[in-house]
Amino acid sequence: xxxxxxxxxxxxxxxxxxxxxxxxxxxxxxxxxxxxxxxxxxxxxxxxxxxxxxxxxxxxxxxxxxxxxxxxxxxxxxxxxxxxxxxxxxxxxxxxxxxxxxxxxxxxxx
Amino acid sequence: xxxxxxxxxxxxxxxxxxxxxxxxxxxxxxxxxxxxxxxxxxxxxxxxxxxxxxxxxxxxxxxxxxxxxxxxxxxxxxxxxxxxxxxxxxxxxxxxxxxxxxxxxxxxxxxxxxxxx
Numbered sequence: 001x002x003x004x005x006x007x008x009x010x011x012x013x014x015x016x017x018x019x020x021x022x023x024x025x026x027x028x029x030x031x032x033x034x035x036x037x038x039x040x041x042x043x044x045x046x047x048x049x050x051x052x053x054x055x056x057x058x059x060x061x062x063x064x065x066x067x068x069x070x071x072x073x074x075x076x077x078x079x080x081x082x083x084x085x086x087x088x089x090x091x092x093x094x095x096x097x098x099x100x101x102x103x104x105x106x107x108x109x110x
Numbered sequence: 111x112x113x114x115x116x117x118x119x120x121x122x123x124x125x126x127x128x129x130x131x132x133x134x135x136x137x138x139x140x141x142x143x144x145x146x147x148x149x150x151x152x153x154x155x156x157x158x159x160x161x162x163x164x165x166x167x168x169x170x171x172x173x174x175x176x177x178x179x180x181x182x183x184x185x186x187x188x189x190x191x192x193x194x195x196x197x198x199x200x201x202x203x204x205x206x207x208x209x210x211x212x213x214x215x216x217x218x219x220x221x222x223x224x225x226x227x
Contacts, residue, residue, distance in 0.1 A: 035216050042116070043200050043218030044153075087153070089216075098216060102152040 002027040002092050004101035012107045013078055013096065021073040021087030021104045028044045033071050035064050036087040044087055113137065115218035116201050122225045129188040133201030140205045142184035143216065144168075144176060146197040153200065159184055166195050191226045198223050 003026045036044035048057040050066040057064045063074040086102040117132035117194050143158040152166040176183045179217030202216040
């Protein structure tokens with residue numbers, strides 16, 4: 001059974017204080033790893049897809065990286081508007097059988 | 111731009127009622143999904159559909175059914191609502207017609223928060 005574990009559960013940063021969120025996964029044949037951002041009361045918003053170890057993707061202050069066992073979402077010089085819950089999910093094939101982690105709730109304080 | 115629309119943001123129903131949650135996507139996507147999201151449990155797949163009139167059970171299908179009569183519309187039905195079905199329900203779609211599941215992320219609606227009293 002595919003498993004996704006995200007850490008920490010919650011993270012509080014000062015504005016400008018860079019940090020990383022972790023997503024560890026156990027899957028039989030990774031076909032893709034997704035990162036999503038979810039604001040309160042809204043659905044998850046797609047950020048990145050990573051396919052193979054060593055791959056990196058960037059978007060504004062966010063950079064996602066992938067190894068064979070985990071993915072990191074690096075946040076550089078965060079701003080208060082980066083506050084959200086960040087979800088990691090893995091896709092192992094079939095009709096898009098996607099397994100989600102519980103998420104990391106990020107709060108960036110001005 | 112990608113658009114998944116769920117008909118209600120908030121819904122309050124009584125125990126035993128039959129409840130319909132509607133979802134429409136305008137992206138010509140083949141796959142559609144229903145998830146529920148609960149604190150500490152994350153997103154759990156209820157049902158999905160990869161074609162019109164086709165459906166597959168997800169991880170927690172008990173107490174739910176679905177209907178997909180048209181490509182753009184996917185309905186979730188609670189046959190007899192119970193208090194343990196109080197949750198946030200999220201609809202998603204993916205895979206443009208002719209595309210590949212391999213690189214197609216899920217696109218979510220903004221959810222329906224259902225309360226069963």
